[in-house]
Amino acid sequence: MKNKLVGASPALSEIEQEIDCAARSDAKVLVTGESGVGKDIVARLIHQRSRRTGSFVTINCAGVPDSLMESELFGHVRGSFTGAYRDKRGWLDQAQDGTIFMDEVGEMSLRMQALLLRFLENGEIQRVGSDRVQTAGNVRVVVATNRNLVERVADKTFREDLYYRLNVVAISIPPLRERREEIPVLVDHFIRKFNAQYGRTVDVPPETLRAFVEYQWPGNIRELENAVKRIVVLGSARPVHIEIVNNLNGARTAGPASVVALEARPNADAPISLKDIARQAARDAERVAIKEVLDRVHWNRAKAARLLQISYKALLYKIVQCGLVVHDTDKKDDKITEFMAS
Numbered sequence: 656m657k658n659k660l661v662g663a664s665p666a667l668s669e670i671e672q673e674i675d676c677a678a679r680s681d682a683k684v685l686v687t688g689e690s691g692v693g694k695d696i697v698a699r700l701i702h703q704r705s706r707r708t709g710s711f712v713t714i715n716c717a718g719v720p721d722s723l724m725e726s727e728l729f730g731h732v733r734g735s736f737t738g739a740y741r742d743k744r745g746w747l748d749q750a751q752d753g754t755i756f757m758d759e760v761g762e763m764s765l766r767m768q769a770l771l772l773r774f775l776e777n778g779e780i781q782r783v784g785s786d787r788v789q790t791a792g793n794v795r796v797v798v799a800t801n802r803n804l805v806e807r808v809a810d811k812t813f814r815e816d817l818y819y820r821l822n823v824v825a826i827s828i829p830p831l832r833e834r835r836e837e838i839p840v841l842v843d844h845f846i847r848k849f850n851a852q853y854g855r856t857v858d859v860p861p862e863t864l865r866a867f868v869e870y871q872w873p874g875n876i877r878e879l880e881n882a883v884k885r886i887v888v889l890g891s892a893r894p895v896h897i898e899i900v901n902n903l904n905g906a907r908t909a910g911p912a913s914v915v916a917l918e919a920r921p922n923a924d925a926p927i928s929l930k931d932i933a934r935q936a937a938r939d940a941e942r943v944a945i946k947e948v949l950d951r952v953h954w955n956r957a958k959a960a961r962l963l964q965i966s967y968k969a970l971l972y973k974i975v976q977c978g979l980v981v982h983d984t985d986k987k988d989d990k991i992t993e994f995m996a997s
């Protein structure tokens with residue numbers, strides 16, 4: 656994977672300098688920023704520019720149960736739990752002379768935080784099921800989070816001592832909407848990349864670029880990259896353009912479904928059903944994915960069902976449920992009308 660920060664803004668040149676500075680030392684680095692701003696790339700660049708000879712090892716701390724996390728991080732010995740058929744080195748061990756990148760560190764449980772802190776303080780690794788303590792040699796630690804760790808420290812879900820251990824060099828990446836001057840450069844970069852990848856010559860028309868520059872990009876550069884990719888895959892900017900403009904006009908959801916659901920509450924004390932929020936978010940995500948696949952296969956529903964790995968019938972149901980417009984170009988295929996009538 657080629658790592659390069661594309662864009663020209665004062666914020667980005669500052670980040671470039673911080674990366675260079677961090678690469679020259681072994682200090683721990685805390686990278687913060689919303690999802691999709693480029694935390695991953697920054698961590699990789701720090702490693703690459705550091706001339707460390709070992710590997711760059713990534714571990715994602717979100718949603719991993721403690722037991723698994725501990726054995727992944729520190730390793731385990733044979734027979735220490737069901738399924739532990741042989742000794743296994745942990746990630747910390749594998750990152751010797753390299754860098755360990757702990758992503759979404761704000762999600763770590765308090766127990767794992769305590770284990771991590773012990774490692775950071777004493778450089779000790781204890782494999783699960785072993786009574787021997789090894790010393791980890793030379794591992795560089797970079798962590799990232801999209802959470803506000805200061806707030807987490809205040810509400811006691813993140814250890815203060817760990818926070819200070821990690822926050823030696825802090826690199827904070829601003830959201831894309833605060834450095835909009837980068838959008839045209841990024842669009843140009845991604846359009847070249849995807850045109851080359853898919854053997855296309857698709858353009859982003861100036862009016863779409865203008866809409867892009869105005870849009871809020873809650874998903875930051877990742878969302879922008881996906882938008883450009885869809886334009887190339889679909890061979891036209893129209894659907895993406897319409898979506899962005901609708902979002903700009905607030906005609907459709909202006910942010911993640913969860914945010915919308917919260918904003919739509921009549922008063923602050925009204926109950927919020929997390930289940931409903933999750934259901935709605937899942938439906939929104941499905942809708943976008945289904946629409947994209949259908950457009951890609953020119954509404955050949957049998958093909959779309961195969962690509963989406965659901966049954967034909969389930970797809971028809973979802974099309975109706977998601978309120979997708981039926982493009983009934985294929986006259987022979989009237990199952991969907993049948994389905995809707997039944």
Ligand SMILES: Nc1ncnc2c1ncn2[C@@H]1O[C@H](COP(=O)(O)OP(=O)(O)O)[C@@H](O)[C@H]1O
Pocket residue numbers: 659660661662688689690691692693694695696697876877880
């Ligand atoms: N400055 C940039 N130039 C080019 N691509 C970028 C830049 N910042 C982020 N990206 C791309 O955007 C996507 C999201 O970046 P990533 O580092 O995974 O974000 P995060 O880890 O903050 O969620 C990746 O595909 C990445 O390559």
Ligand SMILES: [Mg+2]
Pocket residue numbers: 691694695758
């Ligand atoms: Mg990431």
